[in-house]
Amino acid sequence: MSTVTITAADINKLRQATGAGMMDCRKALTENNGDFEAAIDWLRKKGAKVAALRSDREAKEGVVLAKTTADNKTGIAVCVSCETDFVSKNADFVAFAQSIMDAAIENNVKSVEELNEVAINGQKIADLVNDKLASIGEKIGISKFERVDAPYVASYIHGANRMGVLVGLNKEAAEAGKDVAMQIAAMNPVAVDADAVPADIVAREKAIITEQVAADPKMAGKPAEMIEKIAAGKLGAFFKENTLTAQAFVKDGGMSVGDYLKKAGDVVVSEFKRVALG
DSSP states (O other), rough: OOOOOOHHHHHHHHHHHHOOOHHHHHHHHHHHTTOHHHHHHIIIIIIHHHHHHTTSOOEEEHHHHEEEEETTTTTEEEEESSSOOOHHHHHHHHHHHHHHHHHHHTOOOOOEEEEEEOOTTTTEEEHHHHHHHHHSSOOEEEEEEEEESSEEEEEEEEEETEEEEEEESSSSOOOHHHHHHHHHHHHSBBBGGGSOOHHHHHHHHHHHHHHHHSSGGGGGOOHHHHHHHHHHHHHHHHHHHBGGSSSSSSSSSEHHHHHHHHHSSSSOEEEEEEEEEE
């Protein structure tokens, strides 16, 4: 039994050097009588080396969760990623992801950095993730984090935790919120409406469309003003297909999502977030 006193500073130093969890660092130092280098070797043998070897691996599988606060005024979506679907479908891993989701809601976190600092049963989530990585042998982590605040937020999880959607509305409208969230999951719009499409996306699409129109043999010798006008029309078609309120409503193709929201009681979507694996 070691008689060496292991201080918090010693543990922190080892954590900084290895990225291992607090309890693992304490045990490593205790098992090796406070010998720093020996403790590093011990950690590597026990799993810390796995973290180093896996650092460049891609984690495209995982669990996506979306949840709102009890008053439905805040919604959070997270993706806890891993490398294989074997792990992502494991009940313990799903429960682990759920504990992180619950902690995010309970602590009203606003970023993944803040979430990693939240404690569950006395341990920071960042440390729990590192411990889980060592025990599973795959690269895991909180790869995506989104938050929506609104008078009413609806959440939706699609495809066995493979996608999560948050929708901010101007008022309580549970059914409309779910319908719109399902629309977003299925059709993946780029923005709520044409005005909300990021300028870089508009510029890119406009450049592509203009070049396509100009390259059409039928447009040879046509004035630039005509090409510009035709391109503008095609850009309008892009907005119709790729912005939420202009899209055809998947549950009733005879109306747009905007029409549906108006019919539902002048419901307005302020923003949405769509989190998917990959």
